[in-house]
Amino acid sequence: MLFNSFSYLFFLGIAVSIIWLCPQKKRVYLMGMASVLFYSMWRWEFVFLVIFSAIVDFWAAGRIARSNNGLSRKILLGLSLGINLGLLVFFKYTYFLCDNLSLLPGLWGGSPSWDGWKTFHIVLPLGISFYTFQTISYTIDAYRGSGKTTDDFLVFLTYVSFWPQLVAGPILRASEMIPQLEKPGSISLSDAASGIQRVVIGLFKKVVIADNLAGIVDASFSRYFTHFTAIDVWVVAILFGFQIYLDFSGYSDIAIGSARLAGVRIPENFNWPYMALSPREFWQRWHISLSSWIRDYLYLPLTGQQFKARSSGGLGMAVSDETSRRTWALFLTWLMMGLWHGAAWKFAVWGVHHACFVYIFRRLPILQALPERRPILAWLITFLVCMAGWIPFRAESFDQMLAMYAKILNPFLYDLSHRAVYGPHYFRAFLLTVAFIGIHRISRWDFERRFGSYLPEGGRLVVIAIMSAAILIYLKPVEQFIYFQF
Numbered sequence: 103m104l105f106n107s108f109s110y111l112f113f114l115g116i117a118v119s120i121i122w123l124c125p126q127k128k129r130v131y132l133m134g135m136a137s138v139l140f141y142s143m144w145r146w147e148f149v150f151l152v153i154f155s156a157i158v159d160f161w162a163a164g165r166i167a168r169s170n171n172g173l174s175r176k177i178l179l180g181l182s183l184g185i186n187l188g189l190l191v192f193f194k195y196t197y198f199l200c201d202n203l204s205l206l207p208g209l210w211g212g213s214p215s216w217d218g219w220k221t222f223h224i225v226l227p228l229g230i231s232f233y234t235f236q237t238i239s240y241t242i243d244a245y246r247g248s249g250k251t252t253d254d255f256l257v258f259l260t261y262v263s264f265w266p267q268l269v270a271g272p273i274l275r276a277s278e279m280i281p282q283l284e285k286p287g288s289i290s291l292s293d294a295a296s297g298i299q300r301v302v303i304g305l306f307k308k309v310v311i312a313d314n315l316a317g318i319v320d321a322s323f324s325r326y327f328t329h330f331t332a333i334d335v336w337v338v339a340i341l342f343g344f345q346i347y348l349d350f351s352g353y354s355d356i357a358i359g360s361a362r363l364a365g366v367r368i369p370e371n372f373n374w375p376y377m378a379l380s381p382r383e384f385w386q387r388w389h390i391s392l393s394s395w396i397r398d399y400l401y402l403p404l405t406g407q408q409f410k411a412r413s414s415g416g417l418g419m420a421v422s423d424e425t426s427r428r429t430w431a432l433f434l435t436w437l438m439m440g441l442w443h444g445a446a447w448k449f450a451v452w453g454v455h456h457a458c459f460v461y462i463f464r465r466l467p468i469l470q471a472l473p474e475r476r477p478i479l480a481w482l483i484t485f486l487v488c489m490a491g492w493i494p495f496r497a498e499s500f501d502q503m504l505a506m507y508a509k510i511l512n513p514f515l516y517d518l519s520h521r522a523v524y525g526p527h528y529f530r531a532f533l534l535t536v537a538f539i540g541i542h543r544i545s546r547w548d549f550e551r552r553f554g555s556y557l558p559e560g561g562r563l564v565v566i567a568i569m570s571a572a573i574l575i576y577l578k579p580v581e582q583f584i585y586f587q588f
Protein backbone atom coordinates (compact mmCIF):
# COMPACT_ATOMS: atom_id res chain seq x y z
CA MET A 103 0.00 0.00 0.00
CA LEU A 104 1.53 3.29 -1.09
CA PHE A 105 1.32 6.40 1.06
CA ASN A 106 0.34 8.35 -2.05
CA SER A 107 -2.99 6.58 -2.51
CA PHE A 108 -6.59 6.91 -1.41
CA SER A 109 -6.39 3.40 0.04
CA TYR A 110 -3.68 4.54 2.48
CA LEU A 111 -5.68 7.59 3.54
CA PHE A 112 -8.64 5.30 4.19
CA PHE A 113 -6.42 2.87 6.14
CA LEU A 114 -4.92 5.75 8.14
CA GLY A 115 -8.33 7.17 9.02
CA ILE A 116 -9.69 3.81 10.20
CA ALA A 117 -6.52 2.84 12.13
CA VAL A 118 -6.19 6.19 13.87
CA SER A 119 -9.90 6.28 14.77
CA ILE A 120 -9.72 2.85 16.41
CA ILE A 121 -6.51 3.76 18.25
CA TRP A 122 -8.09 6.96 19.57
CA LEU A 123 -11.16 5.09 20.85
CA CYS A 124 -9.09 2.35 22.48
CA PRO A 125 -7.91 2.57 26.14
CA GLN A 126 -4.38 3.95 26.33
CA LYS A 127 -2.82 0.74 27.68
CA LYS A 128 -4.16 -1.26 24.74
CA ARG A 129 -3.10 1.13 21.97
CA VAL A 130 0.28 -0.47 21.43
CA TYR A 131 -1.34 -3.77 20.50
CA LEU A 132 -3.66 -2.11 18.02
CA MET A 133 -0.72 -0.26 16.51
CA GLY A 134 1.10 -3.57 16.17
CA MET A 135 -1.87 -5.21 14.50
CA ALA A 136 -2.30 -2.26 12.14
CA SER A 137 1.39 -2.42 11.27
CA VAL A 138 1.29 -6.14 10.45
CA LEU A 139 -1.87 -5.61 8.40
CA PHE A 140 -0.26 -2.70 6.54
CA TYR A 141 2.81 -4.72 5.58
CA SER A 142 0.76 -7.78 4.62
CA MET A 143 -1.08 -5.72 2.01
CA TRP A 144 2.18 -5.72 0.03
CA ARG A 145 3.21 -9.42 0.37
CA TRP A 146 1.68 -11.28 3.30
CA GLU A 147 4.35 -14.00 3.31
CA PHE A 148 7.12 -11.50 4.10
CA VAL A 149 5.39 -10.56 7.34
CA PHE A 150 6.91 -13.75 8.75
CA LEU A 151 10.38 -12.48 7.82
CA VAL A 152 9.81 -9.30 9.84
CA ILE A 153 8.49 -11.33 12.76
CA PHE A 154 11.45 -13.72 12.55
CA SER A 155 13.95 -10.82 12.68
CA ALA A 156 12.06 -9.40 15.65
CA ILE A 157 12.10 -12.75 17.48
CA VAL A 158 15.85 -13.16 16.96
CA ASP A 159 16.75 -9.74 18.34
CA PHE A 160 14.16 -9.77 21.13
CA TRP A 161 15.55 -13.08 22.37
CA ALA A 162 19.22 -12.16 21.89
CA ALA A 163 18.91 -8.70 23.46
CA GLY A 164 17.00 -10.11 26.42
CA ARG A 165 19.63 -12.76 27.05
CA ILE A 166 22.44 -10.20 26.67
CA ALA A 167 20.79 -7.81 29.14
CA ARG A 168 20.47 -10.56 31.75
CA SER A 169 23.94 -12.09 31.27
CA ASN A 170 27.14 -11.12 33.04
CA ASN A 171 29.28 -13.52 31.02
CA GLY A 172 31.35 -11.55 28.52
CA LEU A 173 31.87 -14.45 26.13
CA SER A 174 28.20 -15.41 26.16
CA ARG A 175 27.19 -11.83 25.45
CA LYS A 176 29.56 -11.65 22.48
CA ILE A 177 28.27 -14.94 21.06
CA LEU A 178 24.68 -13.74 21.32
CA LEU A 179 25.56 -10.44 19.69
CA GLY A 180 27.42 -12.21 16.89
CA LEU A 181 24.47 -14.58 16.36
CA SER A 182 22.05 -11.68 16.08
CA LEU A 183 24.26 -9.73 13.69
CA GLY A 184 25.00 -12.82 11.63
CA ILE A 185 21.34 -13.71 11.13
CA ASN A 186 20.15 -10.19 10.39
CA LEU A 187 23.01 -9.22 8.10
CA GLY A 188 22.87 -12.65 6.48
CA LEU A 189 19.22 -12.11 5.55
CA LEU A 190 19.99 -8.62 4.27
CA VAL A 191 22.90 -9.84 2.15
CA PHE A 192 20.89 -12.75 0.75
CA PHE A 193 17.87 -10.76 -0.32
CA LYS A 194 19.64 -7.57 -1.39
CA TYR A 195 23.15 -8.50 -2.55
CA THR A 196 23.01 -12.08 -3.89
CA TYR A 197 22.73 -10.98 -7.53
CA PHE A 198 25.40 -8.30 -7.05
CA LEU A 199 27.89 -10.69 -5.43
CA CYS A 200 27.29 -13.52 -7.90
CA ASP A 201 27.54 -11.18 -10.85
CA ASN A 202 30.90 -9.84 -9.69
CA LEU A 203 32.25 -13.25 -8.69
CA SER A 204 31.36 -14.66 -12.11
CA LEU A 205 33.59 -12.05 -13.72
CA LEU A 206 36.70 -12.95 -11.70
CA PRO A 207 37.97 -15.76 -14.01
CA GLY A 208 38.00 -13.29 -16.89
CA LEU A 209 40.61 -11.19 -15.09
CA TRP A 210 43.28 -13.85 -15.75
CA GLY A 211 42.05 -14.99 -19.14
CA GLY A 212 39.68 -17.72 -18.03
CA SER A 213 36.15 -18.27 -19.21
CA PRO A 214 33.23 -16.84 -17.25
CA SER A 215 32.09 -19.02 -14.39
CA TRP A 216 28.70 -20.68 -14.11
CA ASP A 217 25.84 -18.21 -14.42
CA GLY A 218 23.00 -20.53 -13.53
CA TRP A 219 22.29 -18.34 -10.49
CA LYS A 220 20.56 -15.92 -12.85
CA THR A 221 17.62 -18.31 -13.10
CA PHE A 222 16.79 -17.84 -9.41
CA HIS A 223 14.26 -15.13 -8.62
CA ILE A 224 14.77 -13.31 -5.34
CA VAL A 225 12.20 -10.71 -4.25
CA LEU A 226 13.63 -7.84 -2.21
CA PRO A 227 11.44 -7.49 0.90
CA LEU A 228 10.03 -4.01 1.25
CA GLY A 229 11.88 -1.98 3.86
CA ILE A 230 14.37 -4.72 4.81
CA SER A 231 17.29 -2.28 4.88
CA PHE A 232 15.43 -0.09 7.35
CA TYR A 233 13.91 -2.56 9.80
CA THR A 234 17.11 -4.66 9.82
CA PHE A 235 19.13 -1.65 10.98
CA GLN A 236 16.48 -0.94 13.59
CA THR A 237 16.58 -4.46 15.06
CA ILE A 238 20.39 -4.52 14.94
CA SER A 239 20.61 -1.25 16.88
CA TYR A 240 18.38 -2.70 19.58
CA THR A 241 20.68 -5.67 20.17
CA ILE A 242 23.87 -3.59 20.01
CA ASP A 243 22.46 -1.05 22.48
CA ALA A 244 21.56 -3.90 24.83
CA TYR A 245 25.14 -5.17 24.56
CA ARG A 246 26.50 -1.68 25.21
CA GLY A 247 24.08 -1.12 28.07
CA SER A 248 22.96 2.15 26.51
CA GLY A 249 19.53 1.32 25.15
CA LYS A 250 16.00 0.66 26.32
CA THR A 251 14.85 -2.97 26.31
CA THR A 252 11.42 -4.43 26.94
CA ASP A 253 10.08 -7.73 28.22
CA ASP A 254 6.92 -7.44 26.12
CA PHE A 255 7.44 -8.98 22.69
CA LEU A 256 4.37 -7.28 21.21
CA VAL A 257 5.79 -3.90 22.25
CA PHE A 258 9.07 -4.80 20.57
CA LEU A 259 7.32 -6.07 17.43
CA THR A 260 5.39 -2.79 17.21
CA TYR A 261 8.67 -0.88 17.56
CA VAL A 262 10.16 -2.90 14.68
CA SER A 263 7.12 -2.88 12.40
CA PHE A 264 5.45 0.46 13.21
CA TRP A 265 3.69 1.13 9.91
CA PRO A 266 4.41 4.86 9.38
CA GLN A 267 8.17 4.28 9.23
CA LEU A 268 8.48 0.56 8.48
CA VAL A 269 9.13 0.85 4.75
CA ALA A 270 11.53 3.81 4.48
CA GLY A 271 12.27 5.18 7.92
CA PRO A 272 13.06 7.25 9.85
CA ILE A 273 15.20 4.58 11.51
CA LEU A 274 14.21 4.71 15.17
CA ARG A 275 16.11 3.92 18.34
CA ALA A 276 14.52 1.83 21.06
CA SER A 277 15.11 4.54 23.67
CA GLU A 278 13.05 6.95 21.56
CA MET A 279 10.19 4.63 20.74
CA ILE A 280 9.64 1.92 23.35
CA PRO A 281 8.82 4.29 26.27
CA GLN A 282 6.08 5.83 24.11
CA LEU A 283 4.68 2.38 23.36
CA GLU A 284 4.84 1.10 26.93
CA LYS A 285 3.20 4.23 28.37
CA PRO A 286 1.29 5.93 25.55
CA GLY A 287 0.26 9.49 26.21
CA SER A 288 -3.10 11.05 25.53
CA ILE A 289 -3.85 12.16 21.98
CA SER A 290 -4.83 15.82 21.77
CA LEU A 291 -6.48 17.90 19.08
CA SER A 292 -3.16 19.67 18.56
CA ASP A 293 -1.60 16.29 17.78
CA ALA A 294 -4.34 15.65 15.26
CA ALA A 295 -3.96 19.07 13.65
CA SER A 296 -0.18 18.78 13.50
CA GLY A 297 -0.36 15.26 12.13
CA ILE A 298 -2.85 16.14 9.41
CA GLN A 299 -0.75 19.15 8.40
CA ARG A 300 2.39 17.05 8.04
CA VAL A 301 0.55 14.40 6.01
CA VAL A 302 -0.82 17.07 3.66
CA ILE A 303 2.60 18.69 3.24
CA GLY A 304 4.21 15.32 2.56
CA LEU A 305 1.60 14.34 -0.01
CA PHE A 306 1.93 17.72 -1.72
CA LYS A 307 5.69 17.31 -2.01
CA LYS A 308 5.29 13.83 -3.43
CA VAL A 309 2.27 13.83 -5.74
CA VAL A 310 2.22 17.45 -6.88
CA ILE A 311 5.92 18.22 -7.30
CA ALA A 312 8.14 15.12 -7.12
CA ASP A 313 5.92 12.93 -9.33
CA ASN A 314 5.69 15.66 -11.96
CA LEU A 315 9.46 16.02 -11.91
CA ALA A 316 9.82 12.26 -12.28
CA GLY A 317 8.70 12.23 -15.92
CA ILE A 318 11.13 14.99 -16.83
CA VAL A 319 14.03 13.33 -15.02
CA ASP A 320 13.30 9.86 -16.44
CA ALA A 321 13.11 11.23 -19.98
CA SER A 322 16.33 13.20 -19.53
CA PHE A 323 18.34 10.25 -18.18
CA SER A 324 17.05 7.95 -20.89
CA ARG A 325 18.31 10.19 -23.67
CA TYR A 326 21.57 9.81 -25.57
CA PHE A 327 24.14 11.97 -23.78
CA THR A 328 26.51 12.64 -26.66
CA HIS A 329 24.96 16.01 -27.47
CA PHE A 330 24.58 17.17 -23.89
CA THR A 331 26.59 20.16 -22.73
CA ALA A 332 28.02 20.38 -19.22
CA ILE A 333 25.21 22.76 -18.24
CA ASP A 334 22.64 20.28 -19.54
CA VAL A 335 24.06 17.68 -17.19
CA TRP A 336 23.92 20.10 -14.26
CA VAL A 337 20.28 20.90 -15.03
CA VAL A 338 19.13 17.26 -15.05
CA ALA A 339 21.22 16.53 -11.94
CA ILE A 340 19.60 19.46 -10.10
CA LEU A 341 16.13 18.36 -11.21
CA PHE A 342 16.76 14.88 -9.86
CA GLY A 343 18.26 16.34 -6.69
CA PHE A 344 14.99 18.13 -5.98
CA GLN A 345 12.91 15.17 -7.08
CA ILE A 346 14.57 12.80 -4.61
CA TYR A 347 14.50 15.39 -1.84
CA LEU A 348 10.79 16.15 -2.29
CA ASP A 349 10.02 12.45 -2.74
CA PHE A 350 11.88 11.24 0.33
CA SER A 351 11.22 14.19 2.64
CA GLY A 352 7.57 13.92 1.54
CA TYR A 353 7.55 10.29 2.69
CA SER A 354 9.15 11.32 5.99
CA ASP A 355 6.54 14.05 6.49
CA ILE A 356 3.72 11.54 5.93
CA ALA A 357 5.42 9.09 8.32
CA ILE A 358 5.89 11.72 11.03
CA GLY A 359 2.34 13.00 10.58
CA SER A 360 0.81 9.50 10.61
CA ALA A 361 2.71 8.64 13.79
CA ARG A 362 1.61 11.90 15.40
CA LEU A 363 -2.02 11.03 14.62
CA ALA A 364 -1.47 7.75 16.47
CA GLY A 365 0.00 9.62 19.45
CA VAL A 366 3.63 8.77 18.73
CA ARG A 367 6.39 11.29 18.09
CA ILE A 368 9.22 10.22 15.82
CA PRO A 369 12.30 12.34 15.02
CA GLU A 370 12.77 14.56 12.01
CA ASN A 371 14.63 13.10 9.05
CA PHE A 372 15.42 16.26 7.05
CA ASN A 373 16.40 19.79 7.93
CA TRP A 374 16.70 21.88 4.74
CA PRO A 375 19.74 19.91 3.46
CA TYR A 376 20.32 22.06 0.38
CA MET A 377 20.99 25.05 2.62
CA ALA A 378 24.11 23.39 4.05
CA LEU A 379 27.39 25.31 3.91
CA SER A 380 29.66 22.24 3.83
CA PRO A 381 29.40 18.55 2.94
CA ARG A 382 29.65 17.71 6.64
CA GLU A 383 26.69 19.96 7.40
CA PHE A 384 24.73 18.44 4.52
CA TRP A 385 24.88 15.07 6.26
CA GLN A 386 23.67 16.66 9.46
CA ARG A 387 20.56 17.68 7.51
CA TRP A 388 19.90 14.84 5.00
CA HIS A 389 18.38 11.46 5.98
CA ILE A 390 19.33 12.26 9.55
CA SER A 391 18.22 8.98 11.09
CA LEU A 392 20.31 6.86 8.70
CA SER A 393 23.42 9.04 8.89
CA SER A 394 23.13 9.07 12.70
CA TRP A 395 22.84 5.27 12.68
CA ILE A 396 25.94 4.97 10.51
CA ARG A 397 27.73 7.38 12.85
CA ASP A 398 26.96 5.40 16.02
CA TYR A 399 27.23 1.82 14.75
CA LEU A 400 29.97 2.06 12.14
CA TYR A 401 31.99 5.28 11.93
CA LEU A 402 32.56 6.05 15.62
CA PRO A 403 33.39 2.42 16.55
CA LEU A 404 35.89 2.32 13.67
CA THR A 405 37.58 5.50 14.88
CA GLY A 406 37.53 4.51 18.55
CA GLN A 407 35.46 7.54 19.52
CA GLN A 408 32.56 7.63 21.97
CA PHE A 409 29.32 6.63 20.32
CA LYS A 410 26.08 8.52 20.77
CA ALA A 411 22.62 7.13 21.49
CA ARG A 412 20.20 9.21 19.45
CA SER A 413 18.90 9.31 15.90
CA SER A 414 19.74 12.98 15.44
CA GLY A 415 22.83 15.01 14.62
CA GLY A 416 23.68 13.10 11.45
CA LEU A 417 27.07 11.88 10.31
CA GLY A 418 28.74 15.28 10.33
CA MET A 419 31.44 14.63 12.87
CA ALA A 420 34.02 17.36 13.30
CA VAL A 421 37.59 16.12 13.39
CA SER A 422 40.34 18.37 14.73
CA ASP A 423 43.17 15.84 14.49
CA GLU A 424 43.00 13.87 11.24
CA THR A 425 44.64 10.47 11.57
CA SER A 426 45.05 7.64 9.09
CA ARG A 427 42.60 5.57 11.14
CA ARG A 428 39.92 8.24 10.89
CA THR A 429 40.60 8.76 7.20
CA TRP A 430 40.17 5.07 6.41
CA ALA A 431 37.10 4.95 8.65
CA LEU A 432 35.64 7.87 6.74
CA PHE A 433 36.05 6.25 3.32
CA LEU A 434 35.00 2.79 4.50
CA THR A 435 31.92 4.27 6.15
CA TRP A 436 30.90 6.08 3.01
CA LEU A 437 31.56 3.06 0.84
CA MET A 438 29.21 1.04 3.03
CA MET A 439 26.71 3.89 3.06
CA GLY A 440 26.71 3.87 -0.73
CA LEU A 441 26.28 0.10 -1.02
CA TRP A 442 23.50 0.21 1.57
CA HIS A 443 21.53 2.32 -0.89
CA GLY A 444 21.90 -0.10 -3.75
CA ALA A 445 23.67 -3.26 -4.90
CA ALA A 446 25.63 -1.61 -7.70
CA TRP A 447 29.05 -0.02 -8.02
CA LYS A 448 27.57 3.32 -9.00
CA PHE A 449 26.18 3.60 -5.47
CA ALA A 450 29.65 2.91 -4.12
CA VAL A 451 30.91 5.79 -6.28
CA TRP A 452 28.17 7.98 -4.81
CA GLY A 453 29.40 7.16 -1.31
CA VAL A 454 33.06 7.75 -2.16
CA HIS A 455 32.10 11.04 -3.86
CA HIS A 456 30.76 12.36 -0.56
CA ALA A 457 33.69 10.93 1.41
CA CYS A 458 36.15 12.75 -0.85
CA PHE A 459 34.53 16.13 -0.37
CA VAL A 460 34.07 15.67 3.38
CA TYR A 461 37.78 14.83 3.55
CA ILE A 462 38.80 17.78 1.36
CA PHE A 463 36.80 20.19 3.51
CA ARG A 464 38.46 18.70 6.59
CA ARG A 465 41.98 19.11 5.24
CA LEU A 466 41.88 22.55 3.63
CA PRO A 467 41.75 25.46 6.12
CA ILE A 468 40.44 27.81 3.43
CA LEU A 469 37.37 25.60 2.98
CA GLN A 470 36.91 25.18 6.72
CA ALA A 471 36.73 28.94 7.15
CA LEU A 472 34.51 29.51 4.12
CA PRO A 473 31.11 29.13 5.88
CA GLU A 474 31.90 32.03 8.21
CA ARG A 475 33.82 34.25 5.83
CA ARG A 476 31.97 33.64 2.56
CA PRO A 477 28.68 31.87 3.38
CA ILE A 478 27.16 32.41 -0.08
CA LEU A 479 30.20 30.90 -1.79
CA ALA A 480 30.24 28.06 0.76
CA TRP A 481 26.58 27.37 0.00
CA LEU A 482 27.14 27.40 -3.77
CA ILE A 483 30.08 24.99 -3.60
CA THR A 484 28.20 22.62 -1.28
CA PHE A 485 25.06 22.80 -3.40
CA LEU A 486 26.97 21.88 -6.57
CA VAL A 487 28.90 19.11 -4.80
CA CYS A 488 25.66 17.56 -3.57
CA MET A 489 23.93 17.86 -6.94
CA ALA A 490 26.92 16.32 -8.73
CA GLY A 491 26.69 13.50 -6.20
CA TRP A 492 23.24 12.58 -7.47
CA ILE A 493 24.67 11.70 -10.90
CA PRO A 494 25.86 8.18 -9.93
CA PHE A 495 22.79 7.74 -7.75
CA ARG A 496 20.40 8.24 -10.68
CA ALA A 497 22.49 7.20 -13.70
CA GLU A 498 21.06 4.21 -15.53
CA SER A 499 24.47 2.59 -15.91
CA PHE A 500 28.06 2.93 -14.82
CA ASP A 501 29.03 4.10 -18.30
CA GLN A 502 26.38 6.80 -18.29
CA MET A 503 27.65 7.99 -14.92
CA LEU A 504 31.22 8.29 -16.27
CA ALA A 505 29.99 10.12 -19.36
CA MET A 506 28.08 12.65 -17.27
CA TYR A 507 31.02 13.29 -14.98
CA ALA A 508 33.26 13.73 -18.03
CA LYS A 509 30.87 16.41 -19.30
CA ILE A 510 30.86 18.55 -16.16
CA LEU A 511 34.63 18.23 -15.74
CA ASN A 512 35.31 19.50 -19.26
CA PRO A 513 35.53 23.34 -19.19
CA PHE A 514 35.01 23.52 -22.97
CA LEU A 515 31.52 22.04 -22.74
CA TYR A 516 29.98 24.90 -20.77
CA ASP A 517 28.05 26.28 -23.73
CA LEU A 518 24.51 27.69 -23.58
CA SER A 519 24.16 28.10 -27.34
CA HIS A 520 23.95 24.37 -28.14
CA ARG A 521 21.90 22.95 -25.29
CA ALA A 522 20.22 19.56 -25.75
CA VAL A 523 17.90 19.90 -22.75
CA TYR A 524 14.63 21.75 -23.25
CA GLY A 525 14.69 25.39 -22.18
CA PRO A 526 11.79 25.02 -19.71
CA HIS A 527 13.85 22.45 -17.81
CA TYR A 528 16.48 25.13 -17.19
CA PHE A 529 13.76 27.38 -15.82
CA ARG A 530 12.39 24.60 -13.60
CA ALA A 531 15.82 23.91 -12.10
CA PHE A 532 16.32 27.63 -11.43
CA LEU A 533 12.79 28.06 -10.02
CA LEU A 534 13.14 25.08 -7.68
CA THR A 535 16.43 26.40 -6.34
CA VAL A 536 15.08 29.91 -5.78
CA ALA A 537 11.85 28.57 -4.24
CA PHE A 538 13.78 26.31 -1.88
CA ILE A 539 15.90 29.22 -0.67
CA GLY A 540 12.88 31.51 -0.40
CA ILE A 541 10.72 29.07 1.55
CA HIS A 542 13.64 28.36 3.87
CA ARG A 543 14.02 32.06 4.59
CA ILE A 544 10.29 32.50 5.16
CA SER A 545 10.21 29.51 7.51
CA ARG A 546 12.75 31.27 9.73
CA TRP A 547 10.67 34.40 10.20
CA ASP A 548 9.17 35.06 13.60
CA PHE A 549 5.54 35.34 12.46
CA GLU A 550 4.20 35.77 15.97
CA ARG A 551 6.40 38.80 16.60
CA ARG A 552 6.15 40.41 13.17
CA PHE A 553 2.53 39.85 12.20
CA GLY A 554 0.62 38.66 15.26
CA SER A 555 -0.94 35.25 15.77
CA TYR A 556 -4.11 35.50 13.62
CA LEU A 557 -2.58 36.02 10.19
CA PRO A 558 -0.12 33.11 10.32
CA GLU A 559 -2.80 30.69 11.50
CA GLY A 560 -5.29 31.87 8.90
CA GLY A 561 -2.65 31.89 6.21
CA ARG A 562 -1.59 28.39 7.18
CA LEU A 563 -5.15 27.11 6.81
CA VAL A 564 -5.44 28.67 3.36
CA VAL A 565 -2.15 27.09 2.27
CA ILE A 566 -3.19 23.67 3.60
CA ALA A 567 -6.54 23.96 1.81
CA ILE A 568 -4.82 24.80 -1.49
CA MET A 569 -2.38 21.93 -1.03
CA SER A 570 -5.23 19.54 -0.28
CA ALA A 571 -7.08 20.57 -3.44
CA ALA A 572 -3.94 20.03 -5.52
CA ILE A 573 -3.39 16.62 -3.93
CA LEU A 574 -6.91 15.52 -4.81
CA ILE A 575 -6.26 16.50 -8.42
CA TYR A 576 -2.91 14.72 -8.76
CA LEU A 577 -3.25 11.84 -6.27
CA LYS A 578 -2.78 8.60 -8.14
CA PRO A 579 -0.37 5.83 -7.08
CA VAL A 580 1.60 5.71 -10.30
CA GLU A 581 4.98 6.55 -8.79
CA GLN A 582 6.28 4.63 -5.79
CA PHE A 583 8.66 6.37 -3.42
CA ILE A 584 12.28 6.27 -4.57
CA TYR A 585 13.58 4.88 -1.29
CA PHE A 586 11.21 1.90 -1.45
CA GLN A 587 13.87 0.16 -3.57
CA PHE A 588 16.36 0.30 -0.69
